[in-house]
Amino acid sequence: MVAILATPPLTTSGRRSRDRVALVAALLGFDSHSIVNLVETATEDITRLATVGAADVVWLESRPAIESAARKADGALFAWGHSEPSGIARKHHRDQVEWVLSQVRQLDLPWWTVGTTPRHPSRWQRYTSRAFPGERFDEALFKSLRANHLVPLSRIAGSPAR
Numbered sequence: 001m002v003a004i005l006a007t008p009p010l011t012t013s014g015r016r017s018r019d020r021v022a023l024v025a026a027l028l029g030f031d032s033h034s035i036v037n038l039v040e041t042a043t044e045d046i047t048r049l050a051t052v053g054a055a056d057v058v059w060l061e062s063r064p065a066i067e068s069a070a071r072k073a074d075g076a077l078f079a080w081g082h083s084e085p086s087g088i089a090r091k092h093h094r095d096q097v098e099w100v101l102s103q104v105r106q107l108d109l110p111w112w113t114v115g116t117t118p119r120h121p122s123r124w125q126r127y128t129s130r131a132f133p134g135e136r137f138d139e140a141l142f143k144s145l146r147a148n149h150l151v152p153l154s155r156i157a158g159s160p161a162r
Contacts, residue, residue: 001030001074002033002034002069002072002075003076004036004079004080005079005121006039006049006120007042007049008037008040008042010048016121017120017121024112024114027141027145028075033077034073037080038059038062038093038096039058039059039062040062040065049093050085050090051089053092054092066103070103070107074110075109075112076111078111078113078118079114079119081119113146114144114146115131116146125137128140
């Protein structure tokens with residue numbers, strides 16, 4: 001399985017996100033997983049991504065790694081977060097997400113989200129505790145996984161339904 005996140009972490013090790021992605025891979029029965037990012041430039045938040053992401057080249061430079069990981073995968077987890085950068089970076093973000101979706105379609109990969117949006121792993125605990133109060137995190141996370149046939153791709157793109 002390949003998990004597609006937004007950017008590598010800048011100020012943390014990223015271990016929590018990696019561990020949570022590994023948990024989802026195990027819950028879904030995958031033997032292995034990888035993580036790639038919409039942009040490979042590390043940023044601390046969506047505000048910084050708006051600055052870094054103003055140049056289309058940073059998005060385009062990330063595509064070979066995404067494509068390679070997707071070609072090796074048997075499924076995809078969309079986990080780049082549901083917030084978008086502002087300014088010109090928003091257009092580039094939407095273009096990148098549309099490109100990722102086209103790759104997934106072309107490869108005919110099954111895909112999942114946590115809930116109905118490409119929620120980032122750092123937000124999964126908050127979501128699952130509200131959606132399934134009192135449940136253990138792993139059980140709530142499993143119940144929160146939404147397979148591709150349940151959510152239209154237009155809802156995942158991060159832009160209004162078209």
